[in-house]
Amino acid sequence: MSNYRIDSALLCEAFKALSNPNRLALFNRLMNCCAPGTKCSPAAAVRYCVSELGEGLDIAPSTLSHHLKELNRAGLVEMKRKGKNVECWVEPAKLERLNAFFQSSQSDIL
Amino acid sequence: MSNYRIDSALLCEAFKALSNPNRLALFNRLMNCCAPGTKCSPAAAVRYCVSELGEGLDIAPSTLSHHLKELNRAGLVEMKRKGKNVECWVEPAKLERLNAFFQSSQSDIL
DNA sequence: CCTATAATTCTAAACATGTCGAATTATAGA
DNA sequence: TCTATAATTCGACATGTTTAGAATTATAGG
Numbered sequence: 001m002s003n004y005r006i007d008s009a010l011l012c013e014a015f016k017a018l019s020n021p022n023r024l025a026l027f028n029r030l031m032n033c034c035a036p037g038t039k040c041s042p043a044a045a046v047r048y049c050v051s052e053l054g055e056g057l058d059i060a061p062s063t064l065s066h067h068l069k070e071l072n073r074a075g076l077v078e079m080k081r082k083g084k085n086v087e088c089w090v091e092p093a094k095l096e097r098l099n100a101f102f103q104s105s106q107s108d109i110l
Numbered sequence: 111m112s113n114y115r116i117d118s119a120l121l122c123e124a125f126k127a128l129s130n131p132n133r134l135a136l137f138n139r140l141m142n143c144c145a146p147g148t149k150c151s152p153a154a155a156v157r158y159c160v161s162e163l164g165e166g167l168d169i170a171p172s173t174l175s176h177h178l179k180e181l182n183r184a185g186l187v188e189m190k191r192k193g194k195n196v197e198c199w200v201e202p203a204k205l206e207r208l209n210a211f212f213q214s215s216q217s218d219i220l
Numbered sequence: 221c222c223t224a225t226a227a228t229t230c231t232a233a234a235c236a237t238g239t240c241g242a243a244t245t246a247t248a249g250a
Numbered sequence: 251t252c253t254a255t256a257a258t259t260c261g262a263c264a265t266g267t268t269t270a271g272a273a274t275t276a277t278a279g280g
Contacts, residue, residue, distance in 0.1 A: 016129035
């Protein structure tokens, strides 16, 4: 309970990041990067570069960049430059933390 | 996949509703209404009325009412008038649907 | 019917967000 | 070094959100 404020603020930021349709679509694309039945692992996960992630979303590159920055700032998406591209991926641990919030109604995550 | 748009829109609305610190606090208070180790059930769940939920949040009654309306609109919180009060509670099924999003990275919820 | 309490609606103001286009930076390769 | 591609930053604008206060509705009880 000592970290009430911190955790609730972090959770809130995560939800805010996912509250936009375009960002939710981006995040979902990254979540679904693994083969069925397996969990994403940083080493094995398929990674998308920024422009690949934006395909079919019909938003300007600057908007795409902005949204990925928000997802990254919220701690939901990792990013790293690799040559001309910037690779994006989701750390499995992040999913588990969000999962925990809804899973246990008596959790003291907040 | 046929309900791609519908489901993603609903999810997005849920996240938007939880993206505000006050609403997240309200929702959390309702989630934590059950005894440890048990899941909320509509019949057994402790219900809070609007003013009880707002205690300690330091927001005006009109603001409180607005936020609960948003949570209700997003499908996260149920409300029903009982005398002078309006009772609020969380349906367990809603928690499970949100849970499912983060749980299975290969889900086709979107 | 009158009053007190609980909650909502309405209005308005301050603030935040989503979006694009133009300019800029980063990198690889000729 | 020059060019092409990928991505980001900046500036601006339209739209949406948060919030409080005043007015209004709903209900219970005398």
